[in-house]
Amino acid sequence: MLTNLEEHDAIVRAPDVIASVRDLKIHFRGKRGMVHAVDGISFDIRDGETLGLVGETGCGKSVTARAFLRLVQTPPGVYAGGSITFRPRRVCDDCSGVGCRECDGTGRVAAHCPACGGKGCRTCGGTGEETVDLLSIPDAQMRALRGNRIAMIFQDPGKALNPGLTVRDQISEVFLQHRTAEILAAAGVSPNDVLLRRQASQKSRAFEKMLLAVPPLRSGRNRVDAALDTMVADALAQTQIPNPRKVMDRYPHELSGGMRQRVMIAQALACNPDLLIADEPTTALDVTVQARILELIRELQQRHKTAVLYISHDLSLVRRVCDRVMVMYAGRVAETATSQQLFRRPTHPYTRGLLGALPGRGAHRGRLAAIDGTVPELVDPPAACRFVGRCPDEVAACSRTDPPMVEIEPEHAAACFVHAPPGKAAATRPVRTP
């Protein structure tokens, strides 16, 4: 990890970067060979920004997102290389998470580097802030980040909520895993009470639950439950759910799609995470509800200044929601730009194809544009541009070597020999390629 950080000095110079992916490779063991689902991608997520991750089905965007939580199933998945460095925050001491001037209203401040206690050392690259490599930390540390510092909203809330548990049960789990001390404090229980502490961290076994159901201990249990209920209700209220105390007792199937997604969002934002991963959060919803859910995510994000990795295949949504966009194709980054740049000056032929496929005002009725061909097989791919075969502007070099990422203008880079030729601009700095 130490060498990684020295190599990737970007993170030191840009302290506003919350997570930084370098040369990430995720492969899947298939019957016919290694499928290179994600094949050496690098990008940064800045604190408080919304980064859009765009691409068609099977281009590796969901796998990239799951890598942040290390949720890719291994096997068949293999983390074949690269790193994801992440700087977790902690609850602000001055306002205990409410938001104050000290923490810029976010309720979070940077966690001190455990090696030097915030003074700055080699481990943290002199910043004094804790940095972790999400792909190499132990499981227990990863679990402490999941749902707490990095949270995820799933595509279909009807499937991502457990049908057998109430809304209360499901949201309270997040607090039970990550906010035990706060629950006990709110309940007015001493943190030394072993039985209740185990209850407030979801560790109680069957016999402990039986003990806690008997009168002398029951009052303590009820106080913990009441404190937990308040926290759950507050989380739900944030997402503008009317009557949160009633919704808490419902099962997911009793709620509408929009309500379920609100529950999902409440669950994800319960612990005020630093990074929210939204995996096509509106795809499964009615069009009328989509806008309201997007609005809600946007508003909560601005209030908490949470960074959002927004995954979508819908460019028109991305344009509305995201600050920056990264276009992925077949496990590679095709182009990165700010939203305006991408729509004003799309450079990579794949991006142009995607934008061309959007039915716009000028398009003739009855004719829909499409990119010819399909995404290539990613089994042991050759060193060549992945878009070869579908690209209208192909040249000989495209099938011989991989095009590197080349900066076209500040914030805007693309991997294309034709439209972003390496060495054309003097200022071009190839982003690391494997």
Add this chain to the structure above:
Amino acid sequence: MQIRDYILRRLMVLPLLIIGTSIIVFVLTRVGGSPIGIYLSHEMGPEQVQQIRERFHLDDPLPVQYFYWAQGVLSGDFGWSGVSAAPVTAVFPSKLAATMELAIASGIVAVVLGIWMGTVAGARRNKWPDHVIRVVSIAGASLPLFWFAIVLLIVFWVHLGWFPIGRSDPVIFDSIAHPTGFYTIDALIALSPRAFWDAIWHLILPAIALGYGATAIVARMMRSSLVEELQEDYVEAARAKGLPERLVLKRHARRNALIPTVTVIGLTFGFLLQGTVVAEIIFRWPGLGRWMADAVLRGDQATIMAYVMFASILFLFVNLVVDVVYAYLDRRVVLGE
């Protein structure tokens, strides 16, 4: 409230079910001819035979005989068991207790062990515990009970002598009172560890023989539904919340995997009841199954009727319990629709 209504509604079917099955079984037992043989002996003269015919109304038409039987049942008289040479009602309770003790013991073995095996196998899919459990459960589902029971008997009773057969040591059995008829429970009530151990020791072999098949069925169902549940999005969402794998498995996946398993457990109970006949004969267990087998072989109609009535009522209750448990586990199920 809702569940109580549902249970009451289901219980209203009970009288119809009993009348229907009793008519069918009554007729079927007569296919082989008159049941008079069971009541006769060699010393009887023609007058005595005629007396018996009159006593049991055997000269009347079949529907009339059925009504005599039904009338008796309604007044608590299930007839005379020729096999036991006693009234059915006098013999039935102790036999019932013996059979239920065996069926419940093997049912508990099947449910607890089956769910545990299925969970282990499903959670460690395609690793060695899964392979071991697969072999064990395929064997359990395909070995015939009579063969497996005899093998157990030969190995553990004849050769090793580790376990006894029968239900009890008569001396120990008679040393305690039997208020419930369940030997294990009576031993606990009497606070007699010696009797309790005797009861358990006698139970082990027949319970294993009888429970093995059911265990296998439950385990296989549990494994496959757990594997299916573990693929669901909500399992990944639970991991994304930071839950340890133990809770992801127990609190999220296993609970939903139990839903189809419970249905199978309900069906398995019928399988167990059927199995008691074989297991009781092989292990000389003095229960309903063996009694019933004797009765069938000797055409003892009163005994057969009593057994079938009991079995059909029991089946109804088991299905009722399954439905209620099902509704508890799967919140999307609305009872009575």
